[in-house]
Amino acid sequence: MDKSLKNHHLGEVAFRLEAKKSETSPNETDLYLYGDIGDGWWGETITARGVINALNEIETDVINVHIQSFGGEVFEGITISNLFKQSEKTINAYIDGVAASSATIIAFGADKIIMPVNTQFMIHNPWTYVAGNADELEKVVTRLRKSEDSFVATYMEKFVGTEEELRELLKAEEFLTAEEALAYGFADEIIETVKEPTAGEDIKARLMNKYGQRKPEDQKNEKMNDKENKKSLLGNMANVFN
Structure with missing residues (x-):
């Protein structure tokens, strides 16, 4: 059938x-x-x-x-x-x-x-x-x-x-x-499905909306840049006091 x-x-x-x-x-x-x-x-x-x-x-x-x-x-x-x-x-x-x-x-x-x-x-x-x-x-x-x-x-x-x-x-x-x-x-x-954060959202929702879509390599690059900036700042301070 x-x-x-x-x-x-x-x-x-x-x-x-x-x-x-x-x-x-x-x-x-x-x-x-x-x-x-x-x-x-x-x-x-x-x-x-x-x-x-x-x-x-x-x-x-x-x-x-x-x-x-x-x-x-x-x-x-x-x-x-x-x-x-x-x-x-x-x-x-x-x-x-x-x-x-x-x-x-x-x-x-x-x-x-x-x-x-x-x-x-x-x-x-x-x-x-x-x-x-x-x-x-x-x-x-x-x-x-x-x-x-x-x-x-x-x-x-x-x-x-x-x-x-x-x-x-x-x-x-x-x-x-x-x-x-x-x-x-x-x-x-x-x-995209990510919504813009609103005033009423809690801290977790705001953080996820702000950082949840970033790729791991982006976060790694940001951390490396932070380290380089800190080294540069310390180097400048050392030059000032020498």
């Missing part, structure tokens, strides 16, 4: 499909798509119908779609992606943690894909499970190949390389860093 085309079960994400006015930009709406994509056997999932309902309720011209998902059903992801493409609103996709498999297809429906520096992006060929005779299995292989072509057609809209290179990347099934996704054309912008 042929099942719906799905992708590997890569991880667990708590479900969330919610639209609310942006706290920082009142003329924008944040739409959260967290969890598996398509019909699921356990709990709630992200569906095209749910996204349609959310889009119909959103009144702002800008929608910031926040994605945290390991993927799910192929054609549900394609449907949601096309809903975004067909929308007259400006849609920005933010990868909050990971966008994998069908979730990346959804992101490709946005006008812009934005990734914080510590997030990841994963693409691979569609996957399914099936039971049946040889004729049924051959039909499933044909469906999978056609689904691969649908994925390639979608990714080639932004991918900087050749189709052959893209197909190799799909076979590799590797998680891409934000930097790699940007280099390959899958992302449009990388943003």
Whole structure:
């Protein structure tokens, strides 16, 4: 018996499909798509119908779609992606943690894909499970190949390389860093996640915000410079008193 085309079960994400006015930009709406994509056997999932309902309720011209998902059903992801493409609103996709498999297809429906520096992006060929005779299995292989072509057609809209290179990347099934996704054309912008310290933060928060992103070699160089400065100061003092 042929099942719906799905992708590997890569991880667990708590479900969330919610639209609310942006706290920082009142003329924008944040739409959260967290969890598996398509019909699921356990709990709630992200569906095209749910996204349609959310889009119909959103009144702002800008929608910031926040994605945290390991993927799910192929054609549900394609449907949601096309809903975004067909929308007259400006849609920005933010990868909050990971966008994998069908979730990346959804992101490709946005006008812009934005990734914080510590997030990841994963693409691979569609996957399914099936039971049946040889004729049924051959039909499933044909469906999978056609689904691969649908994925390639979608990714080639932004991918900087050749189709052959893209197909190799799909076979590799590797998680891409934000930097790699940007280099390959899958992302449009990388943003830092470190916040500027505020007056109400305690000393640990202020220190982490100020020094937490420095590289070890930077700290080593600063210490060496401090030592050299101290030696120079002592040398000058010695010259004064000689």
